Structure formats: C-alpha cells, structure tokens
Amino acid sequence: MLTRLLSGDTPRSGLLTALLLIVLISLAFAPFLFPGIRSLETAARICIFIVLVASYDLLLGYAGIVSFAHTMFFGIGAYGTALALSTTGPGYGALIWGTAAGAVVAAVFALAIGLFSLRVKAIFFAMVMLAVASAFAVFVSQMSWLTGGEDGLNYKIPRELTPAFKLIDEKILGVRVNGKLLAYYLVFFVSAILFLVMLRIVNSPFGRTLKAVRDNAFRAEAIGYRVVWYRTTATILSAVMAALAGSLLAIWLRYTGPATTLSMEIMIDILLMVVIGGMGTLYGAVLGATLFILAQTYLQTLMGVAADATSAVPLFSTLVAPERWLLWLGVLFILSVYFFPSGIVGRLRAGRA
C-alpha cells in the first residue's frame, strides 16, 4: 500500500527514510509542534517550495533541460489565482477557475516554448529562457493596470481560510482551530498530493523514457522515441505543477507580486535547492527545499551570532554577516555540482550501497 502510494520509488536508504519521515511529520503537525506565526509561515513555504522544486527537478533532473524560466510558470499560476480573486471577490468558484486558468496558460506557454526552442542545444535553450523570463517579469511589473505593477496584488480569500474564521471554540493542544490552520492544511495536503502525482509521473514508463532521453537523446531517437515530444511533455507537466504551486502561494500569502513569484532570486533559490538536495530524485527536492528554507529563515540568526563573535576580525566578520548567507550556499552549490552531483540524496543512497 505504502509502496504503491510512493509508486514503487522508496527512499532506499535508512537515514534518508528517517530524514524524510522527520520532514513529513514536522510538516504534518507543524501547527502543533512549532506554535507561532513565523514557524507556520516557514512550514507552508516549505510545502509550496517542495512542489515547486520537485517540478523543476522533473525538468532538470529527469529530462536534463536547463531552464531559467521556471519562476515564470510559478508566477503565472500565482497571478491566475490572484487576478481571479481580486476581480470577482473571494469565493471558491473564483479560486478554482483562477487556478485552472493559471495552469492552462502555463501549459500553453510551455507548449509554445517547447515547440519553438527545445530542438536546439541546452545552452541555447537556457539563454533564450533566461531572456524570456526576465522579459516576462518586466512585462508583468509594467502592466500595472492589471497586475498592480511592482506593488503586486492584495486580495481577500474565502473567509473559511482566514484567521477570523473559527471552526470550533476550544483550543486543541493549545492551538486555536481557525481558518489559518485550515489554510495550512489545504496547502499541506495539496502539496502532498501534487508530490505523489509527480512521483507517479517519474516512475511511469514515461518517466523512464525521459531519463533515457536525458542520458542519450540520440540513442533514444534511434530506438524510436520522439525526443521532442517527450521533452515538450515534460516541460508542460513541470510548468503546470509550478503554476499550481504558485496558486498555493497566492492563496497562502493573500498577496502576489513580482518579488515573491517572478524574481531572479527565486529562480536561483530553486536551482540551489534542486542541486543541493539532489538532481534526478524527487526526494532531493524535499530535503533541498526544507534545508534551504530553514537556512534562509534561521541560518541568518546563527550567522548573526557568528558575526558578533568575530566582529574584531574586519573582513571575516563581513563574510559571516547574516546578509551573506547566500554566499555560503553559493559555495556549497558549486562544490555539490563538482563533488556530489546527485546531491544529499545521492550521497545517502551511495553510503548504503
């Protein structure tokens, strides 16, 4: 049953299983285990980014396509939901059609891009996508009559998902059962389902062919698989997943703007998460996203302590200043591309064998 749920792709390493279980349990009971607004925000962010990073891994790790436009699809999903909610008011109808519209638009974009440019070399594709994504970001911030420009959109979500709504009056384990909690569990379960769907996809015959295309496109073509079709489908699937993750973010934050969805910083974050976690395995996305966001939220505090402790040493203290955490993750990123390209998960699995 459990193996079927995971589509036969078990973690295959004791330590990895333990880590994944810790992540799963912590996220599932986050409101009760770690009370407080900040930790709940962090947990929801982790859920959403697990989906986003896994969808990017579908592209990078399984299909071997480097794209810098993943945030574009993320943003399309987020703006789809945001626009639907802000134009027609808070309602489940708007929520659903906005999300669906975002996913459809993302799929159409991905199809167009796939047909246009997946025939060319990886480098070419990466450069074109970088250009397209940044043009899209600029475009969105200039269409201020529709998207709110740089300020983004603030909107209301259905009342049942806001802190004002109380499901029951008593507290459970000292936690108020309000709309925020419901919203968190919406994010959590949708993320879990999307993750399992992706696991299903990569372990299907389609996923296996995708890996064959990644490893040797020429040979796959010779055997009789239509490489362009597989690559395009992978791009579309990953775009739709990213768009859905974007919708989740839009629902959770009740705000959508270029900085939270479209910026190059987020693209770089996703890249770091995938590579540090492990390319070519979706569990890598779980660990990568969790570690990265925890680092983003809490490492800075730690580094602040280190910077205070070393404030006497002039250059070193600026190196460990809390704002410089990305520097160290960048170094870690380069090292992981060289020395353990299969990331944390690959390391753990290799350690067992």
Next chain:
Amino acid sequence: MSNTAVKPRIEKIPLKEKLFHKLPMFLVPVLALAGLAAIGNPSSWLTLTVAGLAMGMMIFIMASGLTVVFGLMDVINFGHGAFVAVGAFVGFTVLAWLAGWTASPSVMLNLAAVLIAILAAMLITGLLGLAFERVIVMPVYGEHLKQILVTMGGLIVAQQMIYVVWGPDELHISRPQALQGSFVIGEAAIEKYRLVAVAIGLALFLAMRHILKKTRIGLLVRAGVENGEMVEALGYRIRRLFLIVFMTGSALAGLGGVMWGLYQETITAHMGSEIMVLVFIVVIIGGLGSVEGCFIGAMLVGLLANYTAFLAPKVALISTIALMVVILMWRPQGLYPVVKAK
C-alpha cells in the same frame, strides 16, 4: 623548404553565399530608416540613433568576450555578468580616488583618470577571469549542464563578494567634466559621452577583427573554433589559448562594466545579471561564436531598444525579445552561425 609559395586556388564564391554574408549588414541601416519613418522628427531620431548606437557598442564590448569564449571553448559563461559588475565597481573606486582629477577642468586629466580606471578594472577582471577559468570552468569542459550550473554558482558567489567588499548600497559617481554635457546639432542634442562610447566600441571592433584576421594568435583562435583537436594535434597548447581568450573576454566585460557604469552613473551589485539578459539576446541574435554577428546584433538591439523606449516605453524589453524571435525564425542559428560541428 623551398621558397616558392604555392598559390592557393581561390574559388569564386557564388552570389547566393555572398548574399548570405552580406545580408545581415543591411539590417542596421534598414532598422535605422524604419526608426526614422516611425519617429518622424529627424532631430529626435538623430538623438535616439546615437543613443542606440552607444548602447549597442557598450553591449558589444561586454558580449564579444562571451561569444568568442563560446566559439573557441564551447563554454557559455553565465557568470559573465559578474565581471561586468566587478569591473564597474573597481572602475568607480578608482575614479573616486582620483576625484581631484575628474573634477578638474583639464580634459587631459579627466581622460587620464578614466583611462586609469578602465585599466584597473580590466586588470582586476582579467585576473578574476584567470581564477574563474582555473577553479570553476576547467573541471567541467565538455559538460554543458554542469557548466551552466557551475557558472551560475560563480555568479552568485561573485555578487555576494561584491556586497562583502563594497557593501550593499549602490554607488553613484558623476562623469568627469569633459564627458558631461552634449553637443547640439540643429535641434538634436547628442551627449558627448555617447560619442566616446561609440568611438571606443568601434575601435574595439576593428581591433578585434584585425587580431582575429591578421595575427597569428587570431589564426589560432579561428582554427580552434573550427577544429580544436586539430590545433592540439599540430602541437599548440590549446588550453593556454583558452585561458588567454577567457581572460581577455573577462577584461572586456570589465571595460564594458566601467563604460556602462559611467553611462548610468549608478551601479549596483546585480547590474551584471540585469545586463546579461541583453548580452545573451545579442549573442543569440549574432550566432554563438561570431564576432561580426555579435556586433550587428548589438547595434540592432541598441537601436531598437532606444526607438521603442521613445515610441512605446512599456514594450521596450519585449521588443528585443521579439527581434530575437524574428531573427531566429529567419536563421535558426543566429545571423552568422559559426559552431556547426559541435
């Protein structure tokens, strides 16, 4: 060895092939004329055209290194933008030290300060290029996916190092006295600095062409683009050639950074990744690896960006993407496809 040189038989190039090489050169004047038709007012057209050419020249300076590196080494450096930013910061620091020179009314002192700033920036970015090639790029020759990832990582680290060294704030500096202000021709105002940028870019383009076509090292580079293994088999150390080209490309990025910084008068640590978008578009339009294509692409992008910024400001960046799409529909490998075999 006999002294009688064997004369090569030069075959006549058919018209179709000649046209293939000449056709892209007409794009720039065609675009300029189309701009004149769209804008209508000749004096604002002249201002915009000079601005566009200046912008194009600066982009060319930054992009030329990238495209030659790709042609020769089959490496695309996503961290190229970091050299642009570092160059700009070094240049600004030097100019700040020489504040007395830049503020003085003497043209010679002004130009000397700019020259020193440029040389310092090129030196530092060249050395940075050396480190980048040795540490980051060398272990991943031939692996495109890893190259993209690793050079992106290099960009992140380099940007963060700029924050460490220069702090998180943007820097402002005003141009030296001699480069401020503008000439007025008829009703058109033309900024002096833009003319300087056009002159430097043009000089650089001609120098690059000369080096690539007329000198021994240029011959080796061109041969390396065509077939690197053969150059190696003939006894040349192609790795050293790689390194020289990479360092030159980085130094040019630094030069471009200083010039762009002086143009904008404000620089930030992430200016490199912003400008890289335009640089990539130019390199793709020109055809990866082609210096001439890169030059034409840069002119086209510069002109188009300025015309559309005047006519319809909201679509300025989109228009360059559209230009790229149109060019790729016409010639899927860019204007001058160079890398055929790889």
